[in-house]
Amino acid sequence: MMTVATFILSDEQRAILALWFELNASLSSYHKLIHHYGGAQLAWQAGVESWRQLGIHHSHLARHEHPEQTRASIDTIQQALIEEKYGLLFADQPNYPTQLLGIYDPPPLLFYRGNSELLCWAQIAIVGSRKPTAHAQKITFDIAQYLAQAGYVITSGLAIGVDKRAHLGALAQTDVAFQGRTVGVMGTGIDVNYPNHHDKLFSQIIEQGGCIISELLPHTLPHKHTFPRRNRLVAGLSLATIVTEATINSGSLITARLTSEQGKQVFAIPSHIDNANAEGCHHLIREGATLIYHPQQVLDDISVQLPSQPQQQTDNRSNPQSLNQSVSTPPITGKKMIKSEQVRSEKITTVASISIPEHLIPLFDKLDWRGQDLDALILVTDLAPAQLIGQLMELELLGAVTVQGGRYSRV
Numbered sequence: 001m002m003t004v005a006t007f008i009l010s011d012e013q014r015a016i017l018a019l020w021f022e023l024n025a026s027l028s029s030y031h032k033l034i035h036h037y038g039g040a041q042l043a044w045q046a047g048v049e050s051w052r053q054l055g056i057h058h059s060h061l062a063r064h065e066h067p068e069q070t071r072a073s074i075d076t077i078q079q080a081l082i083e084e085k086y087g088l089l090f091a092d093q094p095n096y097p098t099q100l101l102g103i104y105d106p107p108p109l110l111f112y113r114g115n116s117e118l119l120c121w122a123q124i125a126i127v128g129s130r131k132p133t134a135h136a137q138k139i140t141f142d143i144a145q146y147l148a149q150a151g152y153v154i155t156s157g158l159a160i161g162v163d164k165r166a167h168l169g170a171l172a173q174t175d176v177a178f179q180g181r182t183v184g185v186m187g188t189g190i191d192v193n194y195p196n197h198h199d200k201l202f203s204q205i206i207e208q209g210g211c212i213i214s215e216l217l218p219h220t221l222p223h224k225h226t227f228p229r230r231n232r233l234v235a236g237l238s239l240a241t242i243v244t245e246a247t248i249n250s251g252s253l254i255t256a257r258l259t260s261e262q263g264k265q266v267f268a269i270p271s272h273i274d275n276a277n278a279e280g281c282h283h284l285i286r287e288g289a290t291l292i293y294h295p296q297q298v299l300d301d302i303s304v305q306l307p308s309q310p311q312q313q314t315d316n317r318s319n320p321q322s323l324n325q326s327v328s329t330p331p332i333t334g335k336k337m338i339k340s341e342q343v344r345s346e347k348i349t350t351v352a353s354i355s356i357p358e359h360l361i362p363l364f365d366k367l368d369w370r371g372q373d374l375d376a377l378i379l380v381t382d383l384a385p386a387q388l389i390g391q392l393m394e395l396e397l398l399g400a401v402t403v404q405g406g407r408y409s410r411v
Helices: 011-022 027-037 040-045 048-053 058-064 067-082 098-102 116-120 134-149 162-171 196-207 226-237 252-261 276-286 295-305 340-345 358-366 374-381 385-398
Strands: 087-090 109-114 123-127 153-156 182-185 211-214 240-243 265-268 401-404 407-410
Touching (some): 011 058, 011 067, 011 109, 027 040, 048 058, 058 067, 067 087, 087 116, 098 226, 109 116, 109 196, 116 182, 116 211, 123 134, 123 162, 123 226, 134 153, 153 162, 153 226, 182 196, 182 226, 196 211, 226 252, 240 252, 240 276, 240 295, 252 265, 252 276, 265 276, 265 295, 358 374, 358 385, 385 401
Parallel strands (some): 123 153, 153 182, 240 265
Antiparallel strands (some): 109 211
């Protein structure tokens, strides 16, 4: 399902797009022109010499000399909007996420696919390694699922590894009122799925009511400079950022730094001191990030910073509080925040899109992502060996369990 707002571009909006195209989405040049001329139309109507005197880059000047190419590009975007291939938000529109207006370099526009209303809901970013350990994948998925169930939107960067597990965790809700609570920020144009094998993830996010956004022009390919830009939007949209696992050179630390610079809280998951994949998290904790080992701790810390809200009726649970008026307003979910004790006692009935039969749930709950052999599982389950092996085979056939070297673990 795709939700976009089709509209005919106004003259000012066409001028904004014209500048964005001719400046190759350069934020510094765009804001320089707007500040100098006082508006997009005046800036675009100015001559090349006027731009040159402002120190605009020569490649931008070359595009400005050929307005026919610019107009053709805008016409293509207008047609795509009419055909609802994607939607477009401008910074002066009421449905543009107000939290982005508070960052140092807000984008003048956002292309989107899916449910753009999520952009104005309370969001928490989850980021991390592109090559996470199995344990970190489980933690990421579980935290995202928990926070989405509590009413928050999970925001990440659509990369492989932790980002993907965060999006999938947010989507893995059995209660329809909490499905689709995820926003993916792209480091490419809105029509360029990257990585290529994430096509299914992109489709799943949109079909389940999530949203995918990009500040970059359509057809923009991935580049090393586009991903830090993406990271600043992930941080800017969110109330806080959680880093579940990251190396010391991970781009996730850029998101964490930007979060801190925006005056927001950074959370990090600790690991073994010899886990090189977690050196980034340990560095963040040493530098002042908040160590957490349960997602409820994130909710507790965020709630201290937010004004209290009256309890809502349960029939309003599908309408979380918008952040249009204040980015610090918490979501209204119609359900109380889930407490740590409740989560420990609740039965897990699904893993990703796999349904676990009720008679297998006690065994599945005892499995982890590191792997356990039969002797260890016999001790923690009190099952007879024959019964244990039979249930493990059932879980393996369901695709919920894998076995390597005689050790059984969750998929």
